[in-house]
Amino acid sequence: MSTRSSLAVLALVGLPLLACGGGAKEEAAPPPGPAATAAAPAAPAGGGATSGTASISGKISFEGTAPAPEKIKTSADPKCQAMHPQGLERQTIDATGGGLKDVLVYVKSGVSGTYAAPTEPVLLDQRGCMYHPHIITVQAGQPLKIRNSDDTLHNIHPRPTVNQEFNIGQPRKDMESTKTFDKAEVPIPVGCDVHPWMRSYIAVLNHPFFAVTKEDGTYEIKGLPAGDYEIEAWHEKLKTQSLKVTVKDGEKAKADFSYKS
Amino acid sequence: MSGRSGAVSSSTTLRDAPRFDRWRHRFGVATAASTLVLVFIGGLVTSTGSGLSVPDWPLSYGMLMPPMVGGVFYEHTHRMVASLVGLLTLILAVWTARAEQRAGVRRLAWAALAVVIAQGVLGGLTVIYLLPTPVSVAHACLAQTFFCIVIALAYVTSREWLAASASPVDASGLRGAALTAAIVVYVQLVIGAVMRHIGAGLAIPDFPLAFGRLVPPLTSGPVLVHFAHRIGALVVLVAVARLLVRARRARDPRLLRLAGALFGLVLLQISLGAATVLTTKAVTPTTLHVATGAAILGGSWLMTLRAFRLRRPAPDVAAAPAGQPVPQS
Numbered sequence: 409m410s411t412r413s414s415l416a417v418l419a420l421v422g423l424p425l426l427a428c429g430g431g432a433k434e435e436a437a438p439p440p441g442p443a444a445t446a447a448a449p450a451a452p453a454g455g456g457a458t459s460g461t462a463s464i465s466g467k468i469s470f471e472g473t474a475p476a477p478e479k480i481k482t483s484a485d486p487k488c489q490a491m492h493p494q495g496l497e498r499q500t501i502d503a504t505g506g507g508l509k510d511v512l513v514y515v516k517s518g519v520s521g522t523y524a525a526p527t528e529p530v531l532l533d534q535r536g537c538m539y540h541p542h543i544i545t546v547q548a549g550q551p552l553k554i555r556n557s558d559d560t561l562h563n564i565h566p567r568p569t570v571n572q573e574f575n576i577g578q579p580r581k582d583m584e585s586t587k588t589f590d591k592a593e594v595p596i597p598v599g600c601d602v603h604p605w606m607r608s609y610i611a612v613l614n615h616p617f618f619a620v621t622k623e624d625g626t627y628e629i630k631g632l633p634a635g636d637y638e639i640e641a642w643h644e645k646l647k648t649q650s651l652k653v654t655v656k657d658g659e660k661a662k663a664d665f666s667y668k669s
Numbered sequence: 670m671s672g673r674s675g676a677v678s679s680s681t682t683l684r685d686a687p688r689f690d691r692w693r694h695r696f697g698v699a700t701a702a703s704t705l706v707l708v709f710i711g712g713l714v715t716s717t718g719s720g721l722s723v724p725d726w727p728l729s730y731g732m733l734m735p736p737m738v739g740g741v742f743y744e745h746t747h748r749m750v751a752s753l754v755g756l757l758t759l760i761l762a763v764w765t766a767r768a769e770q771r772a773g774v775r776r777l778a779w780a781a782l783a784v785v786i787a788q789g790v791l792g793g794l795t796v797i798y799l800l801p802t803p804v805s806v807a808h809a810c811l812a813q814t815f816f817c818i819v820i821a822l823a824y825v826t827s828r829e830w831l832a833a834s835a836s837p838v839d840a841s842g843l844r845g846a847a848l849t850a851a852i853v854v855y856v857q858l859v860i861g862a863v864m865r866h867i868g869a870g871l872a873i874p875d876f877p878l879a880f881g882r883l884v885p886p887l888t889s890g891p892v893l894v895h896f897a898h899r900i901g902a903l904v905v906l907v908a909v910a911r912l913l914v915r916a917r918r919a920r921d922p923r924l925l926r927l928a929g930a931l932f933g934l935v936l937l938q939i940s941l942g943a944a945t946v947l948t949t950k951a952v953t954p955t956t957l958h959v960a961t962g963a964a965i966l967g968g969s970w971l972m973t974l975r976a977f978r979l980r981r982p983a984p985d986v987a988a989a990p991a992g993q994p995v996p997q998s
Contacts, residue, residue, distance in 0.1 A: 485738035561736055563724045565799075573799055575721050579730035601722035602739035 460633035462655035464663050468511045468625045468641060470503040472669025480605040487560040488537035488603060496537070498605070500645050501669070507625010508667060510543050511643045512594065512611050514618035515629065516650060518637035523615045525549030529586060532598070532608065534562045534578070539598065539608035541620070543644075548592050548614045555584045561602060566610060568596040575601075594642060609644060633657070641665040687770055689828050696764065697823030700757040704816045705963055707754050710747045711812060712959030715865060716952045719743040720800050726793040751789060758785045761822065774825055781818045788815055802866045809862035813855065816963055817970045824974050829923075843924070846915040847976040850908040850931075851969035857901040858962050860894065869895045870955070876946045902939055905965070909935045912972065924975060931968045937961055 477497035482488040488496075502509040529551035533540045537558060546552050554564050556578035564585070565575040570593040576585055589596070589612040600606035611618065617637075619627040629639075634657045640650040646667045655661045714720050722740025729735045729745050737745060758781050765778035791808040798804060824830055864870060869891035879885035879896060887893050909931050916928035938961045944954035 484740075484742070487738070560738060561730055561741070563722060565721055565724070575724040575799055577724040577730045579732065579735060600739075601719060602741050604718060604740065 460631050461658045462632040462634055462661065463628060463630045463659075464632060464637070464639060464653055464655060464661045465626065465628035466513075466662050466664040468508040468513070468621050468627070468643075468665045468667065470501065470508040470625075470646075470667050470669070474499070474501040474503050474669065482537060482603070482605070485537065485560055485603060487558070491536045491558070496605070501643075502623075503625070505623030505625065507621065507623075508643065508646075509621055509623050509625065510541075511621040511625070511627070511641050511665070512543050512545065512609075512618065513621065513627045513629065513639060513641050513663075513665075514545075514594070514611065514613055515615065515632070516638045516640040518635050519615045519617060520633075520635070523547065526616075527551070529553040531555060532564075532610070533557055534564075534600070534606070537562075537603050537606060539606055541608075543595075543609050543611065543620045545611045545613070545618050545620060546589065547616060548590055548612050549588060551586050551588055552610070553584055553586050554578070556581060562600045562606070563602055564598065565601055566596050566598045568593055571596065571612065595644070611642075634659075639663050643667065687831050689831050690768060690826060693761075693764055693768060694823060694826040694828075696757070696761055697819065697826055700754065700761055701816065701819040701823050701967070703750070703754050703757055704812075704819055705960065705967065707747070707750045708812055708816065708963040709956060709960040710743070710750050711809075712956040713952070714743045714747045716950070716955045716959075717743050720795065720805075723748075723796065726796040748792075751792065755785050755789060758782050758819070761819075765822070769826075771825075774822070777818065777822055777825070781815065781822060784811065784815045784818060788812060800866075802863075805866040806859070806862045809866070810859055813858050813963055813966055816967055820967050820971055821974060824971060829975070830978055843912075843915040843919050844973070844976045846908070846912045847969065847973040850905070850912045851966065851973045853901075853905055853908045854962075854966045854969045857898070857905050858966055860898045860901050861959075861962060864891075864894045864898050865959075867891060867894065870950050871946065873899070874946065876943045899942075902942060906935055906939065909965075909969070912969075916972075919976075921979060924972065924979065927968060927972050927975070931965060931972065934961060934965050934968065938965060 477499045480496040480498055482492055482496050525547040527550075530544060530546045530553065532544050532552060532554045534555065535557040537560070544552070554576075556562050559581045561577065561579040563575060563577045565573075567573060568589070570591050571589045574587065576587075578585065589610070592612050592614040594611045594613065595609040596612065598608040598610055617629050617632055619629050621627045632655055634655060636652065636654045638650055639653050640648055642648045649665050649667070651663050651665070653661050653663050717740060719740030719742075723729045723735065723744045725731065727748075729741070729748065735741055735745055762778040762782040766775050769775050769778070788808065788811045791804060791811060794804050795801070795808055864872075867890070872889070872891035872895040873879045873885055875881065879899070885892055885896055887896060909928075913925075913928040913932045916924045919925070938958065941954050941958040941961055944951070945958050948954055
């Protein structure tokens with residue numbers, strides 16, 4: 409083989425090898441300024457502008473015994489372990505506040521008209537090697553800002569079935585990326601393949617009528633026009649329940665749900 | 670003229686005779702061993718669910734060396750060892766091109782290089798396209814193909830190949846049995862790769878029965894693939910047992926040792942497959958199952974090569990010093 413051929417082969421194989429090295433490439437946005445930080449409401453904030461005056465509120469209760477919190481081993485990443493010296497636990501069914509926390513409640517059917525997606529981003533934060541919030545709600549087309557607040561790397565990997573799947577890395581603290589889901593989809597699981605215990609869910613809706621229950625299990629969906637609606641509650645373990653609710657202008661309707669173990 | 674011609678002829682014979690190159694042979698063996706280690710680490714990547722823990726390729730988080738935490742440890746280690754195997758293959762190909770007299774062996778070395786490059790690209794595609802099943806399966810199968818090519822490269826440069834056999838082997842039925850075993854094992858590995866990458870490893874949750882029956886209801890694709898893999902295991906067992914019987918008849922201790930080791934590996938492999946199901950895909954048995962499968966394929970393929978080679982009687986040149994020409998059989 410000639411020297412030239414040898415060099416060509418060396419270059420061919422060497423390129424991928426060399427490509428494994430090199431400097432860092434900034435894919436995501438630089439660290440946020442104050443405006444960006446302030447612009448990121450946490451769930452269960454609703455979506456865009458609404459025109460109605462009715463609301464639906466209620467409480468999600470849980471009967472039975474919730475499973476013991478799941479103990480999470482974080483030793484695979486010393487920085488995550490250092491952030492949780494007492495250990496990390498996850499309570500998937502969290503009813504400690506008197507009601508069931510982290511239930512998505514949304515209008516599944518009955519909404520007419522179109523609702524423009526807000527331009528204000530919703531924030532999904534990776535902090536303490538966990539996602540905050542656990543259930544995040546956005547309107548289709550609304551920016552989702554993803555931030556790494558940890559001094560360790562994360563990858564963000566939603567696994568939608570309707571929207572476009574993506575997998576991006578945030579190797580440094582305070583990196584931010586903005587993504588948008590175009591189609592309504594409930595729920596989209598999100599995970600970090602580096603830290604398999606990290607799990608979250610994104611709910612994408614094409615209207616602003618949704619909420620996520622607080623620690624006491626309560627929720628409120630505001631700004632509904634008068635009408636007949638199907639309200640659905642979704643929990644990651646306990647799955648779905650639905651109710652039919654009719655509201656008139658200015659009325660405050662109640663829709664309570666009850667899950668059992 | 671005739672004397673001159675005779676001198677040329679003699680010279681040509683010496684120049685064309687393949688030489689035993691101890692270090693090149695050892696380098697080939699080391700490359701094959703590294704490939705088996707790479708298969709194990711690749712298996713770890715899938716078993717630990719770390720395949721997408723590094724979202725970019727060929728860089729890793731835009732870096733040469735990302736923090737080796739969580740799933741990154743497995744995925745980036747796989748990339749580093751893969752780069753090492755690529756480098757070893759490049760060296761082997763260039764070395765073979767410069768030192769090897771047999772054109773076929775030179776072509777085989779270039780083929781190994783082409784396959785390892787294709788394998789690297791497939792690995793990158795699995796990352797970029799988020800583990801599409803066909804690409805992941807192709808990546809798994811091409812790894813086994815590359816392993817076989819490197820084994821062949823190592824063997825055809827061995828003293829055994831060059832010297833053939835001092836005592837002719839009774840090859841009656843041995844070659845067919847060895848080739849059948851190698852083909853059956855390869856097909857079984859393809860089925861295993863499909864099963865693994867469509868997530869059907871636990872589609873049948875019990876063992877040795879399947880849903881409490883000998884034959885499960887074959888109503889879904891994953892159950893069908895999983896059951897085919899179990900049936901494939903039995904076929905492999907029979908094929909390797911047949912090979913062992915034929916190797917005994919051949920009365921060559923080298924072949925008998927290899928056939929015996931293969932049979933033992935198949936028994937181990939079936940146990941690991943059972944452990945994979947019964948531990949609901951615990952990382953260790955699942956990954957060892959992948960690596961042992963590769964070892965069985967490599968062993969069957971080596972057995973095939975040896976069965977084909979050793980059938981030929983040849984002068985005893987086992988004692989020929991390194992670097993000296995060895996008459997070809």
